[in-house]
Amino acid sequence: MLRFQAEEEVNEHLIQFARPYIYTTALPPGVAAATLKALEILAAEPERRTRLTSLIRRFRAGARRLSLPLVESHTPIQPLLLGDSQRVMAWAERLTARGLRVGAIREPTVPHGQARLRITLSAGHGDSDLEALLEGLADCQAEFAPRREEVAP
Incomplete structure (x- = not known):
């Protein structure tokens, strides 16, 4: 032991x-x-931790390229702050339909306006998993972007 x-x-x-x-x-x-x-x-197996650290860095870099609203975190849990509960649920459902499981965290677990996706990375995720996640998030961002009439001048 x-x-x-x-x-x-x-x-x-x-x-x-x-x-x-x-x-x-x-x-x-x-x-x-x-x-x-x-x-x-x-x-x-310390290489697992090394791999996980690399995945976290690569995910955050990809999210920055997409201008996704990540909360500061250097842990395997990467919160993506979307604000609105309906928006979080729409993103989570779309990602689930693509085979990507992410948590939808909303009121009352978090304060009003702080709804988020809870993305959890693991050393078991491969490069293709990370790419699929980033592609899914990019598609959600494009699909659920506010329309011009929703954006205040």
Whole structure:
């Protein structure tokens, strides 16, 4: 079994702020086993993290080229702020129809006007997955762009 040691300050932080620890008396055994296995994989296969970091950078660069309204994030979760709940749902449905699964986060989970797509990248995604995602987002952007009469002068 893989064992990890941490500074006392880190241990105390996890005790105070780790939601699964705070809101339950203990982790369910399945979650604990899965977490340990994930840590073992992480230690044995560092190339996964390198690949994920590269995907995040490439996604953000592609989103910038498309002028997509990304929220600042260097994690695998990339929020795309669309503002309106109906717009978020339209984009999510269109992407789902293309085989691209993204979360549609809207009120009351986020404040009014802060609806967003929750794009989650993983080391398991390939280059073609990233390209398909960016193409899908570009198509949504073109399809759901405000019409001239909707834009204030």
